Amino acid sequence: MIDAPNVGLLSLFLASILTSNILLANFLGTCSFISISKDFKSSMGLGIAVTLVIGITAAVCWVVLYYIIEPLGIEYLSFIIFIIVIAGVVQMLEMIIDRFSPALYMALGIFLPLITVNCAVLGVILFMQIRKYNFPQAVVFGFGSGAGWWLAIMLLASIRRKLDANNAVPAGLKGTGITLVTIGFMAMAFVGFSGMIAVQ
Amino acid sequence: MSDTEQRKTPAKVSPAGTVMRDGLWYNNPIFVQVLGICSTLAVTNNLRNTLIMVLGVTFATSMGSMTLSALRELIPRKVRMIVQVLVLSFYVIIIDIVLRAYQPAISKQLGPYVGLIITNCILMGRAEAFAASNPPGLAFLDGLANGLGYGWVLLAIAVVREFLGFGSLFGFKIVGDGFTPWTIMVMAPSAFFLLAIALWIANNSKAKAEAAKKAASAPVGSASGPASSAAGAAPGVPAPQKG
Numbered sequence: 306m307i308d309a310p311n312v313g314l315l316s317l318f319l320a321s322i323l324t325s326n327i328l329l330a331n332f333l334g335t336c337s338f339i340s341i342s343k344d345f346k347s348s349m350g351l352g353i354a355v356t357l358v359i360g361i362t363a364a365v366c367w368v369v370l371y372y373i374i375e376p377l378g379i380e381y382l383s384f385i386i387f388i389i390v391i392a393g394v395v396q397m398l399e400m401i402i403d404r405f406s407p408a409l410y411m412a413l414g415i416f417l418p419l420i421t422v423n424c425a426v427l428g429v430i431l432f433m434q435i436r437k438y439n440f441p442q443a444v445v446f447g448f449g450s451g452a453g454w455w456l457a458i459m460l461l462a463s464i465r466r467k468l469d470a471n472n473a474v475p476a477g478l479k480g481t482g483i484t485l486v487t488i489g490f491m492a493m494a495f496v497g498f499s500g501m502i503a504v505q
Numbered sequence: 506m507s508d509t510e511q512r513k514t515p516a517k518v519s520p521a522g523t524v525m526r527d528g529l530w531y532n533n534p535i536f537v538q539v540l541g542i543c544s545t546l547a548v549t550n551n552l553r554n555t556l557i558m559v560l561g562v563t564f565a566t567s568m569g570s571m572t573l574s575a576l577r578e579l580i581p582r583k584v585r586m587i588v589q590v591l592v593l594s595f596y597v598i599i600i601d602i603v604l605r606a607y608q609p610a611i612s613k614q615l616g617p618y619v620g621l622i623i624t625n626c627i628l629m630g631r632a633e634a635f636a637a638s639n640p641p642g643l644a645f646l647d648g649l650a651n652g653l654g655y656g657w658v659l660l661a662i663a664v665v666r667e668f669l670g671f672g673s674l675f676g677f678k679i680v681g682d683g684f685t686p687w688t689i690m691v692m693a694p695s696a697f698f699l700l701a702i703a704l705w706i707a708n709n710s711k712a713k714a715e716a717a718k719k720a721a722s723a724p725v726g727s728a729s730g731p732a733s734s735a736a737g738a739a740p741g742v743p744a745p746q747k748g
Contacts, residue, residue, distance in 0.1 A: 330693050332546040336626045381602060384594045384620050392587060422590070424543040424624040431617030477708035482701045489697030496692055 309439035317442055321449030324499050327425050328457045329492040331432075334425030338458055339484055343469075348462035351420075354413045356451030358420050359429050362394045363447025366430045367440055387430050392421050425454055460491060521646050528650025534627045535658045535700075536707040541627035546659075546696040548618055552675050555663035557604070557611055561619065563652025565596045566628050570648030572596075574636040589632045594623045627651055662699045666690045 312320075327333050334355070341351050366387055374383055399417045403410045420426060429450045433443045464487055468474070474483050534540050541562070548554040572592050573580075580588050601619050604612040612619065622628070631651050636644040667673060670690030672680045689695050 332693065332696065333543055333621070335543040335546070336540060381598060384598055384601070384623060385591060388590050388594055388623060389587075392590070421586075422624050422626070422629055424621050427624050428617055428621055431620050435616055475705070477705045477712065478701065482704045482708065485697045485701035485704065489694040489701065492692075492694040492697060493689075496694065 309437055309442060312442070314441060314445045318445050318449040321446050322453040322456060323495065324501060326453040326457060326495050327429060327450040328454050329488070329495045331428060333428035334423050334454055335488075337419060337423055338454075338461070338488075339481060342458055342461045342465055342484070345462045345466060348458045350413050352455030352458050354417055354420055355423065355425060356448065356455050358391075358395060358398060358417075358423075359426050359451035359454075360444065360448035361398065362391050362426055363429055363433055364440070364444050365394055366390050367433065367438070367443040370434060383434070387427060388421075391426055391430075395421050425450070457491065461487060464491075520643060524643060524647045525650045528647060528652075528654040529657070530654065533654045533658070533707070534630070534651050535655055536704060536711075540630050541625045541655060542700065543621070543625070546662075546700065547693075548615060549659055549663040549696055550666045550670055550691050551614075552660070552663045552667045554611060554615055555659055557608070558615065558618065558622075559652070559656035559659055561597075561600045561604075561622055562625060562627065563649060563656060564600060565593060565622050565625075566631055566652040567645050567648035568596050569593045569628055570631050570636040571641045571645035573632045574639055574641040574644035577637055585637075586629075589629060590623065593628050593632070597622045627655055658703060662696065662703065665699055666695060670695075 321327070325331065328335065328338060337351065341347050369386060369390055370383070374380060374386060379386075395417055399410075402413065402417075429447055433446060438446055461484070465484065468483060468487065478486070528534070531537070535542060548558050569589075569592055573589055576588075576592070597620065600622065601612070604615070604619060631648055635647045639647070664674065667675075667690075668679065669687040672678060672684045672686055687695075
């Protein structure tokens, strides 16, 4: 049905975490990344939530894309359909977590609805569409990208704990400025992985 | 918030002028609100792609704000968010179709980033913070000002990145063969560094202007008078941090 790129699942998983980290290489999900990474615990909660949502929506959107959108020839509506699917998955996930694990629900709390407008989620789905992944690849790519985002926010939150206590930062660069510089250095470190494995 | 509150709007400036100045500088979406940097940083290593993205974002923010402002009495509060997303994605689909028809090469290069304009936080931020409580004309101007305020910062970053990374501007070679391109400028990390530098410069100039104003207006006191009109105060509403 589709000519999927010839990449193994394990290397695709590692590549989506390291070499083409959705945040550090593709700049997706930067806004919530900067505002939430102030707090270590919230970063943990948001990281788990983003990983879950990206993985599940990638699977659902793959099915919707190849069994509904393509047969009907309504590709021009795909953005709207993807957004609705994301909102629906987030809503359902919220209800399921609330039902089965109230503790996790309390921990995730406000972050779940915010994920609907997180660009990383829509970004992963659009990349999946453009690169023509098959179903297992789409799922692995989704969870891998989510895990990469989670890894990046945990690293940044840990660095910021030390950084915010430091008074050597110039006044004009405090807060967002120094955070961006830190992300830049992290992105440089991740560039070091490039060439080892590729996503497509 | 504090930034816009401290600034005394002179009575003679019209609401439209205030809205424009807020979007372009005093409440600039990048420097003050720190919104919408996600999707477009990725394309700033190329001036032409950046220009297309900036035009797209400006179109979507201004038209989206106007539409949502015109519909604001009709939208039930409970489904407000989803209606906003749907209206905004309508405009983004128009951009995508136009690009695909007239600039297929650029559309291919930008890849998913055109679609990602939907989740650009500026769009939702302005819809929520301004268009939901202001008339359509003013909302259109606010969207336009924010799109342009966002655009000039990104274009400035793109000029530096393309010039140092490729030695060219808009694809035209500017410097001779003796120039060694800065490979880092083409890659992801430089966008973060340059944005941090831009933020630093903006913060410093703002701090300087504030200090100067404080020194000049210290004995006058706070006689703002009619300046605190509804439109003058509205742009100061802090936008929700999404995206």
